[in-house]
Amino acid sequence: MKIGFDAKRAIQNNTGLGNYSRYIIEILSKHYPGNQYILFAPRKKENVRLKSILSQANISFVFPRGIAKAFSSLWRIWGIKSDIQKSHVAIYHGLSNELPIGIRKTGVKSVVTVHDLIFLRYPQYYKPIDRFIYRLKFKYACKKADKIIAVSECTKRDIVSFFRIPDEKITVIYQGCHPNFGIKVPEEKRLEITDKYNLPPRFILFVGSIEARKNLLLIVKALRDIPEDIHLVAAGKSTPYQLEVEKYAEQLGVKSRLRILNHVPFQDLPALYQSAELFVYPSFFEGFGIPVIEALSSEIPVIAATGSCLEEAGGRGSVYVNPTDAAGLSERIMEILNNRERADYMIEAGKEHVKRFSEAAIASEIMHVYS
DSSP, X not given: OEEEEEOHHHXXXXXXXXXXXXXXXXXXXXXXXXXXXXXXXXXXXOOGGGHHHHTOTTEEEEOOOGGGGGGHHHIIIXXXXXXXXXXXXSEEEETTSOOOTTGGGGTOEEEEEEOOOHHHHOGGGSOHHHHHHHHHHHHHHHHHOSEEEESSHHHHHHHHHHHOOOGGGEEEOOOOOXXXXXXXXXXXXXXXXXXXXXXXSSEEEEESOBSGGGOHHHHHHHGGGSOTTOEEEEESOBOTHHHHHHHHHHHHTOGGGEEEESOOOXXXXXXXXXXXXXXXXXXXXXXXXXXHHHHHHTTOOEEEESSSSHHHHHOTTSEEEOTTOHHHHHHHHHHHHTOHHHHHHHHHHHHHHGGGGOHHHHHHXXXXXXX
């Protein structure tokens, strides 16, 4: 079978939707090598994370040609249809919430993965024009797709609620994370990362964009009631919210215990996770929460927030707090740090939980949708 993918994010994004796109393409080509996988991308771009994918013989690219190269964004939205037909793909999979306009006219079956509808649940985090465009694109894709993949039960409920899509059209398939997070990092590499980023001996870790929705400020507030030898390390893309967090930390007198790392290469993340004592992810809302899976795979205890899908990602062994309850968060942190037996239980429960997010299981579920 020939399967086409919207590969814009796989090439251009180094986190989030890019990680998901690369992950799906890679595990399908690995576990179902008999298929041909055609990646439709608006332009060529060097991406070190694509190297392992490009080495596969069953993967090829289609880029806009001729005058379409000058209008690559329009090609991806509309002009791509003729290239989809010429490639004779049986299925076209929009990996990042979108499908080309007129996809049904190609005669090709279509699948779209919807990651979240946060722009509808928390509109205050988005510009009005962005909300308007996202709503048009997401709703169109959900209406026109033959099948929808939602990355969590929470996202599925939102698709049904906001877009009035029939329940039976949607399949929930969880995301997995890169296998590197489940591989024990050698002590030498961990020490190298400790020196590289000047990491404190004991620290809580947060990984994710430093933006208001991710709620890093809650952990900063909790630091007040945590012993001074416990630090907070946050790794993620900077936004103006970072200045707010740093200013508040200074006001609380805990800025010396806060370390924000903005440009951590992917290859350094497993060692960073495995050097932490605890992972805390108090996001107000997520479509799924891949950092939680990365932390569990790295064998560290997890505290996450209630209110979205993080209970699905973290499983029964993790701990959950209200994303506005700083005192509750500090209590949970101390309960885990002061109780080695409980921490070990959470680690073992997490190892068992992440088995459901294995490459083979996810690839099989996606192929079932295609079939």
